[in-house]
Amino acid sequence: MTVRRYLERIGAPMPGEPTIEVLRDLHLRHLRTVPFENLSIHLGEPIVLDEAALVDKIIDRRRGGFCYELNGLFAGLLRALGFRVSLLSARVHTPDGEFTHPFDHLALRVDLAERYLVDVGFGTHSSYPLRPDWPEAQADPGGDFLVVDAPDGDVDVLKDGEPQYRMESRPRELADFGPTCWWQQTSPESHFTKSVACSRLTPEGRLTLAGDRLITTVAGERTESTISGDDALLDAYRTYFGFTLDRLPTDPKSAVVA
Template identity: 40%
Template sequence: MDVAAYLTRIGATRPAAPTSATLVALHRAHARSVPFEDYDIHTGVAISLEPDALERKIVHRRRGGYCYELNGLFGTLLRELGFAVTLVAAFSLDDDGARGPEYDHLRLLVDAVDGSWIADVGNGARWPEPVPHRPGVHGRVQVRRDGDVWWTSERRGDGRWERGWAWTPQPRELADFSERNRYQQYDPGSDFTGRRLAALATPTGRISLVNGAFAELDQGVRTEREVSAAEEWALLADRFGIVLGRSWAERVPQLAAT
């Protein structure tokens, strides 16, 4: 990995040591620089989880990606910088204990020299910083544990807690997510095939584009408006740094077998 190029991509400098403060700074820089987005799916570009392909896309082509891509590559960067990183397979968890599909999300458990953290730069730009890896309320994120099952909840603007991803601590490899990565790209039941989206953290909140609706959260105030295809294209470049080779309207349908 070209660590220097990756750090330049997110506007960070090489840290002297793998400390908690360093992790927080890197996570914040990444969340504000690299968008969570799925436009490759809608322009017919296959998403590869090969490390070299991820580096070319995110670092050198300055694109974003979704959880497998963003957390997968960020985990590699953190290891290069001396952090101990465990990839875990996350799933939805209902109040009655019913689990969703395994590998539906990729999350990182990160050990710094002075603390343990949950990192997630692939969670729709909703986590600007990592969260302590221990049960309790940590700002707008609550961490809970029941045996070997951990999960997080996030406090929404109306004050309610919304359950998020759950996981067990079993270590995974990035290649283990390949089958679910394929599902997310091609299956009609995927959350991504019917939803064109981009999201990016900002110093005062978050911006997002979802199927042509642009929303901005700025110091707790949320605004939203519909935009034309031409304005969506411009916003992708101007606000998210996403420059596409072709429009989603020009996509050639791909079969899952390709």
């Protein structure tokens, strides 16, 4: 029942055998349906890496989440459909050329006849799974992606020549990401606590609601407008992302410090 409701959530039919064609279809449907968002942090909702809690949030309440939630629950769906899935820890590349701490990002590896990097929780990223052992750049609607060897058996993922994150090869459990998930939602140093954002892929590009700014990208052209008023913002979440909030998240950028 949960699998069927999850597939209905992303508009996918019940698949047959686990194949790369099925994986590609589920990956794209997920990105276009389930938003990458950090609203729980600014609504005072604890983020718990428990399958029942994730099902309630993402499937029943039709919300989104960040990497631990999105890739964590997507892994459960893929396993239920017969895919072999590993959860992998990654460190995100920073503007100063360094990498963040371990467990800063959760990505997936799916083993079919070949291995695939699956990631529906990194915001703006590839539309389809990537081959982690492919020697050349891989063309994708999201850009040209290259996966190259890094020290200690890790791999670096690059988009259009720019490093995105460094991923380990050692499989992890979802609970391993719990402490960093807590840090991401509570630390003033976490970029998730510094702003409010909700975003999803569209057939034409991307749609993002950042605070009160609606950002639409179509064929690489970005358009931005301001949504004024609480009712209009609540309606925007319903219209563009398909879920209903009973109140707006608190935007830290507009908070007044006494």
